[in-house]
Amino acid sequence: MTAGNINPVLSTHGIGRTYSSAHGNVIALEDIDVAVRPGEFVSIIGASGCGKSTLLRIVAGLDRATCGEVHVAGAPVVGPAADRGMVFQGYTLFPWLSILSNVMFGPRMRRVPRREARKSALHWLAMVGLERVSHLFPHQLSGGMQQRVAIARALANEPKVLLMDEPFGALDAQTRGNLQLQLMDLWQRVGMTVVFVTHDLDEAVLLSDRVIVLGAHPGRVVAEIDVPLARPRTHDVYLERAYQQTKRQLRNWICPDQARDASTSASTPARDTGLPDLNAPRTSGTRALGGTAAAHLPESRTPDEASGAS
Ligand SMILES: Nc1ncnc2c1ncn2[C@@H]1O[C@H](COP(=O)(O)OP(=O)(O)OP(=O)(O)O)[C@@H](O)[C@H]1O
Numbered sequence: 001m002t003a004g005n006i007n008p009v010l011s012t013h014g015i016g017r018t019y020s021s022a023h024g025n026v027i028a029l030e031d032i033d034v035a036v037r038p039g040e041f042v043s044i045i046g047a048s049g050c051g052k053s054t055l056l057r058i059v060a061g062l063d064r065a066t067c068g069e070v071h072v073a074g075a076p077v078v079g080p081a082a083d084r085g086m087v088f089q090g091y092t093l094f095p096w097l098s099i100l101s102n103v104m105f106g107p108r109m110r111r112v113p114r115r116e117a118r119k120s121a122l123h124w125l126a127m128v129g130l131e132r133v134s135h136l137f138p139h140q141l142s143g144g145m146q147q148r149v150a151i152a153r154a155l156a157n158e159p160k161v162l163l164m165d166e167p168f169g170a171l172d173a174q175t176r177g178n179l180q181l182q183l184m185d186l187w188q189r190v191g192m193t194v195v196f197v198t199h200d201l202d203e204a205v206l207l208s209d210r211v212i213v214l215g216a217h218p219g220r221v222v223a224e225i226d227v228p229l230a231r232p233r234t235h236d237v238y239l240e241r242a243y244q245q246t247k248r249q250l251r252n253w254i255c256p257d258q259a260r261d262a263s264t265s266a267s268t269p270a271r272d273t274g275l276p277d278l279n280a281p282r283t284s285g286t287r288a289l290g291g292t293a294a295a296h297l298p299e300s301r302t303p304d305e306a307s308g309a310s
């Protein structure tokens with residue numbers, strides 16, 4: 001979908017990040033231009049070490065880009081602020097605070113009056129179905145419950161964008177599946193904007209409007225794929241052809257070697273497979289997004305389309 005006339009709520013412009021170490025420089029990210037529409041659910045996938053967390057931390061203001069800029073609602077990001085909520089993989093609640101106090105923490109730091117902060121915290125705890133346990137402490141909750149509190153805590157600041165770095169990665173499959181459904185339900189009820197990092201292609205397709213694929217060394221955007229599935233969604237979408245096609249496209253970008261091997265064993269010449277060359281410059285498989293406040297937002301591209309276009 002082309003949406004050039006919609007101002008993105010979040011955009012990055014030429015983001016690069018180089019880490020220095022005793023063994024030399026590591027270019028974690030290079031020339032990252034992405035734009036996210038208000039209310040959009042975008043996932044970022046890519047191999048381990050390709051820079052997903054680095055990108056999210058830069059957007060959150062927890063790390064500094066070596067070059068480039070991040071804008072949220074048109075304003076440059078200069079550090080952490082309440083307009084970006086972050087949920088991490090590990091359990092990050094304050095163990096010495098009750099669940100209610102954990103969720104009230106952000107608003108209280110922003111000097112929201114106690115009564116108002118309490119009301120807001122109870123509202124967000126109710127939104128994640130946990131108002132009953134507001135008096136308990138984190139160690140008295142399951143991992144899945146703690147992650148729901150972490151989501152409520154992030155949302156209590158009423159962020160413009162919710163950033164989630166593998167938030168369900170530490171959970172068992174059943175809890176993870178339940179939280180995926182609850183997150184989609186919450187996202188639809190609240191109308192929030194989410195940027196979600198995951199390793200899990202099923203999770204990315206199930207949850208997202210659009211999936212951004214990062215290639216590694218250096219981390220750069222190699223593809224952006226719209227997910228053509230109706231909402232509301234359940235895990236039944238796994239049975240749909242459009243789901244399977246989207247997942248296959250993503251897998252081809254993430255594991256081109258596997259896809260090439262499969263096609264080679266089927267006697268198809270590699271050059272005819274239409275699979276991406278992740279070492280190629282970022283032109284054929286992606287659309288440049290950021291660059292201006294009115295950044296153009298992408299259409300879906302596939303490796304096949306990309307190779308046809310190149
Ligand atoms: N503080 C740091 N100092 C040096 N190198 C770093 C630092 N943080 C990250 N890196 C390097 O930057 C690259 C990207 O790391 P990052 O954690 O963003 O990857 P990731 O895609 O989130 O990986 P994973 O999927 O395993 O979480 C890696 O090569 C990593 O070693």
Ligand SMILES: [Mg+2]
Binds near residue numbers: 052
């Ligand atoms: Mg990471």
